[in-house]
Amino acid sequence: MRIFKELIKNKLAMISLVFLSLFYLGAVFADFFSPYPYHVDDIEYLWSPPTRIHFFDFHKRIFFRPFVYKYKFYIDQYYRRIYYEDRSKVYPIKFFVHGFKYKLLGIIETDLHLFGVSGTKLFLLGADSKGRDLFSRILYGSRVSLSIGLIGASISFFIGILVGAISGYFGGRVDNVIMRLVEMMMMVPAFYLMLALRASFPPNLSSTQVYLLIIVILSFIGWASIARVIRGMALSLRERDYIYAAKVLGVSDFKIIFRHIIPHTFSYALVAIVLSIPGYILGEAALSLLGLGIQEPQASWGNLLSSALGIVNIKIFPWILTPGIFIVVSSMCFYILGESLRDILDPKKKISI
Amino acid sequence: MKLLQVEKVKKYFVHKRKVVRALDGVDLFVEEGQTSALVGESGCGKTTLAKVVVGLYPPQAGKIYLKGEEITSKRNKAFLRRNVQMVFQNPYLSLDPRCTIFFSLYEALSIFTKIKKKEAVPFLEELLKSVELPESTLWRYPHQLSGGQLQRVCIARSLINNPSLLILDEPTSALDISTTVKIIDLLLKIQEEKSVGFLFISHNLKLVKHLAWWVFVMYYGKIVEFAPKDLIYKNPLHPYTKLLLDATTLKLKDIPESTLPERGCRFFSRCPYKKDMCLKEPTLIEIENNHFLACYLKRK
Amino acid sequence: MREILTVKNLSVIYKVEERKIHALKEVSFSLREGEILGVVGESGSGKTTLGLSILSLLDEKAYASGRILFEGRDIFSLSEQELLDIRGRKIGLIFQEPAASFNPVLTIGYQFREILQKKLNLKEKNLVSQIIYDSFKRVKLVDEERILRSYPHTLSGGQLQRIAIAFSIALSPLILIADEPTSNLDITVESQIIHLFLRLKEELNLSVIFITHNLDLAKVICDRIGVLYKGKMREIREKETLFREPKDPYTKELIEAFKKLE
Numbered sequence: 001m002r003i004f005k006e007l008i009k010n011k012l013a014m015i016s017l018v019f020l021s022l023f024y025l026g027a028v029f030a031d032f033f034s035p036y037p038y039h040v041d042d043i044e045y046l047w048s049p050p051t052r053i054h055f056f057d058f059h060k061r062i063f064f065r066p067f068v069y070k071y072k073f074y075i076d077q078y079y080r081r082i083y084y085e086d087r088s089k090v091y092p093i094k095f096f097v098h099g100f101k102y103k104l105l106g107i108i109e110t111d112l113h114l115f116g117v118s119g120t121k122l123f124l125l126g127a128d129s130k131g132r133d134l135f136s137r138i139l140y141g142s143r144v145s146l147s148i149g150l151i152g153a154s155i156s157f158f159i160g161i162l163v164g165a166i167s168g169y170f171g172g173r174v175d176n177v178i179m180r181l182v183e184m185m186m187m188v189p190a191f192y193l194m195l196a197l198r199a200s201f202p203p204n205l206s207s208t209q210v211y212l213l214i215i216v217i218l219s220f221i222g223w224a225s226i227a228r229v230i231r232g233m234a235l236s237l238r239e240r241d242y243i244y245a246a247k248v249l250g251v252s253d254f255k256i257i258f259r260h261i262i263p264h265t266f267s268y269a270l271v272a273i274v275l276s277i278p279g280y281i282l283g284e285a286a287l288s289l290l291g292l293g294i295q296e297p298q299a300s301w302g303n304l305l306s307s308a309l310g311i312v313n314i315k316i317f318p319w320i321l322t323p324g325i326f327i328v329v330s331s332m333c334f335y336i337l338g339e340s341l342r343d344i345l346d347p348k349k350k351i352s353i
Numbered sequence: 354m355k356l357l358q359v360e361k362v363k364k365y366f367v368h369k370r371k372v373v374r375a376l377d378g379v380d381l382f383v384e385e386g387q388t389s390a391l392v393g394e395s396g397c398g399k400t401t402l403a404k405v406v407v408g409l410y411p412p413q414a415g416k417i418y419l420k421g422e423e424i425t426s427k428r429n430k431a432f433l434r435r436n437v438q439m440v441f442q443n444p445y446l447s448l449d450p451r452c453t454i455f456f457s458l459y460e461a462l463s464i465f466t467k468i469k470k471k472e473a474v475p476f477l478e479e480l481l482k483s484v485e486l487p488e489s490t491l492w493r494y495p496h497q498l499s500g501g502q503l504q505r506v507c508i509a510r511s512l513i514n515n516p517s518l519l520i521l522d523e524p525t526s527a528l529d530i531s532t533t534v535k536i537i538d539l540l541l542k543i544q545e546e547k548s549v550g551f552l553f554i555s556h557n558l559k560l561v562k563h564l565a566w567w568v569f570v571m572y573y574g575k576i577v578e579f580a581p582k583d584l585i586y587k588n589p590l591h592p593y594t595k596l597l598l599d600a601t602t603l604k605l606k607d608i609p610e611s612t613l614p615e616r617g618c619r620f621f622s623r624c625p626y627k628k629d630m631c632l633k634e635p636t637l638i639e640i641e642n643n644h645f646l647a648c649y650l651k652r653k
Numbered sequence: 654m655r656e657i658l659t660v661k662n663l664s665v666i667y668k669v670e671e672r673k674i675h676a677l678k679e680v681s682f683s684l685r686e687g688e689i690l691g692v693v694g695e696s697g698s699g700k701t702t703l704g705l706s707i708l709s710l711l712d713e714k715a716y717a718s719g720r721i722l723f724e725g726r727d728i729f730s731l732s733e734q735e736l737l738d739i740r741g742r743k744i745g746l747i748f749q750e751p752a753a754s755f756n757p758v759l760t761i762g763y764q765f766r767e768i769l770q771k772k773l774n775l776k777e778k779n780l781v782s783q784i785i786y787d788s789f790k791r792v793k794l795v796d797e798e799r800i801l802r803s804y805p806h807t808l809s810g811g812q813l814q815r816i817a818i819a820f821s822i823a824l825s826p827l828i829l830i831a832d833e834p835t836s837n838l839d840i841t842v843e844s845q846i847i848h849l850f851l852r853l854k855e856e857l858n859l860s861v862i863f864i865t866h867n868l869d870l871a872k873v874i875c876d877r878i879g880v881l882y883k884g885k886m887r888e889i890r891e892k893e894t895l896f897r898e899p900k901d902p903y904t905k906e907l908i909e910a911f912k913k914l915e
Contacts, residue, residue: 241446248407249510250434250464259460260449394839500696529695530868531910556840559914600844603873608845
């Protein structure tokens with residue numbers, strides 16, 4: 001409770017928390033917020049730029065609801081499509097419209113969407129090479145990217161804490177074996193390990209399988225460093241008198257580890273979990289960027305960015321970089337939140353007389 | 354038969370590539386329902402001995418018997434846990450700060466008795482009353498209690514499974530005088546009611562006087578003198594015992610810093626009566642009835 | 654007897670997370686020239702705060718009120734420069750934890766010389782060395798060459814406390830505040846340090862405020878004893894009368910407990 005109170009006082013941390021909440025809200029209700037499904041191509045709108053939203057028409061008449069014009073294109077001398085607004089007809093943006101069908105939270109079948117236009121298409125952040133709405137794809141992609149961060153970090157923490165606590169508590173030979181293993185894991189550069197692990201699995205997996213595989217790979221890389229730190233904490237915790245007292249009473253090692261060692265590492269673990277999440281988001285992005293992660297037509301922030309690999313593309317279609325902005329902002333929010341948590345939980349800051 | 358019999362126990366540690374002989378052949382005993390006191394300065398191996406007896410450290414050599422059963426072997430672990438308990442020096446550190454007193458006590462209780470949490474409450478309340486604490490203490494966290502209260506909780510916890518031997522490792526050195534007196538009174542009351550044997554470890558000879566039957570004086574991992582309380586206080590024979598007694602009344606002036614010689618009597622460097630023969634280490638010998646001494650001074 | 658230091662209505666409040674903790678409440682007493690005044694209290698009674706406030710060494714979370722008069726001036730009204738002149742130079746302080754008084758990465762000799770040069774403005778090296786040897790002799794430290802060259806962690810607690818005492822007497826202060834100087838030492842070492850302390854006090858005609866929780870010790874060495882409890886000075890009397898007929902109920906309890914252990 002004290003943590004939360006102090007967190008509220010910290011403005012930067014609060015802003016990060018708000019941003020992250022919005023991101024996760026967007027991920028959970030992606031179907032509701034996105035006007036189009038993530039996989040539907042539209043030949044009419046290849047590389048369409050973000051649609052401009054108007055409040056006044058070219059006669060300077062005000063409209064009470066924002067509207068868009070239909071985008072049309074001509075082909076220029078380089079065989080490029082040049083889009084322009086067809087101002088002959090106004091298409092108002094409607095809210096709570098009926099669109100494609102989906103299951104809200106996976107249960108309630110509905111076709112309600114936050115916004116949409118009928119008669120033309122609305123691309124808030126532009127469209128990609130196949131004319132798919134980037135905004136919708138980013139929303140769907142955040143499901144993958146943001147959940148990999150949370151789940152991956154949690155799994156590697158679960159393993160890291162368990163292994164670290166066991167290693168530190170028992171010490172001696174157990175500790176020696178586990179720590180050498182951990183060091184071996186840490187010696188291999190994480191990125192190559194990631195690629196090697198991915199390479200050891202077949203390339204043509206279903207998207208769910210790939211998703212799970214990425215989580216497993218990232219957690220497999222992540223647990224070692226956590227185990228090392230938790231082991232250090234356990235090593236000092238086991239010298240505490242209350243641990244000795246529990247041993248003398250006859251409390252089993254298993255119970256001592258779970259009741260008296262692991263809970264004392266939680267505050268550290270909380271900080272480290274939050275600080276490590278960006279690593280998972282970036283890890284997924286890196287794999288997908290290289291085409292080893294989430295496959296088309298499934299979206300993730302990483303594979304959305306992969307279309308921005310060529311400098312030419314970035315120059316002509318700058319909006320395809322927006323997934324990168326989402327990666328940067330969400331990572332930064334996690335870092336700021338983690339740092340503030342560390343400041344709050346830092347035992348050295350507690351005042352004593 | 355003695356309740357606890359420690360025979361030639363050795364425990365060495367390796368510290369910075371040097372072997373530290375924390376216990377170098379210690380003999381000691383506790384009689385049933387009585388108190389033996391182990392006296393010495395910090396670093397002499399008192400706490401190490403306590404930890405060896407309760408099985409936290411395995412000894413390098415020597416045997417420890419409880420009621421005639423050897424307890425150093427793994428086979429007798431449950432027997433050891435049931436019969437030997439320990440109260441630690443600093444009560445602030447001996448209870449998990451994240452657990453309520455109830456949980457700490459219940460954890461201890463549930464090791465040998467299968468009992469549900471709800472059913473344990475009246476029993477634990479009764480237990481707290483027996484160490485003169487209010488029932489409400491049960492639902493407190495350690496940081497809400499004073500040092501004296503915490504030490505009472507620790508004593509209660511150690512008594513929960515009715516052990517026959519309680520090891521008290523400087524149980525009052527972190528407490529204030531008035532609290533110390535109350536804790537000592539409590540310990541005496543408990544011993545009378547339950548006839549538990551105490552091994553009372555302390556550096557304070559003044560305190561020991563109130564509890565002990567037998568007093569063992571330890572210096573650098575070895576017992577240098579032991580005798581019933583009265584003999585130790587009225588007729589201390591070992592120069593180190595005399596030194597300790599003088600120190601408690603602040604009578605000392607100048608004595609050399611304590612250093613452990615390579616061989617011979619451990620007290621050699623500080624001893625005012627040292628002779629050549631002291632370069633060979635003296636063994637514990639009964640000088641007079643029940644009075645054992647490891648010094649050549651009183652030998653014929 | 655002349656009063657060398659007077660504390661009047663000293664109150665200290667610590668502000669911790671918007672809570673106020675009264676460490677000292679309206680404490681008044683005076684230190685007479687050449688006496689050892691014992692301040693006895695249990696843990697949390699405010700003893701250490703008292704010692705620190707006399708040298709105006711309280712941290713920024715502490716708010717002190719009242720007056721501490723030394724040489725006709727109020728300590729709290731002095732500038733930082735004037736305080737530096739008093740600290741160590743006129744009023745010395747010895748801490749409970751000997752190791753904490755030294756910088757672990759510098760040799761004893763370096764630290765000693767630095768203090769002397771800073772506090773006494775001494776430039777001549779010979780004079781500095783002379784003072785160091787003199788004060789080491791005073792505290793009966795043999796082998797001073799080796800000690801001056803060694804780092805704090807290589808020395809024993811007893812040695813460190815002797816060195817700390819040597820540091821503080823080298824500047825020949827008028828008053829020494831000793832905050833539990835022996836409570837972390839073994840009893841045989843404690844006894845020696847106390848004797849050293851008493852001898853130095855006679856030789857240098859020091860006035861001492863001896864802060865301790867150990868009534869045994871206070872009874873042996875102090876002239877007068879003040880009993881501090883929950884930030885209040887409950888009673889301050891001549892030693893003999895305090896032990897014979899304590900007036901305050903808390904003091905009574907304390908003395909009774911003490912006598913029970915005798």
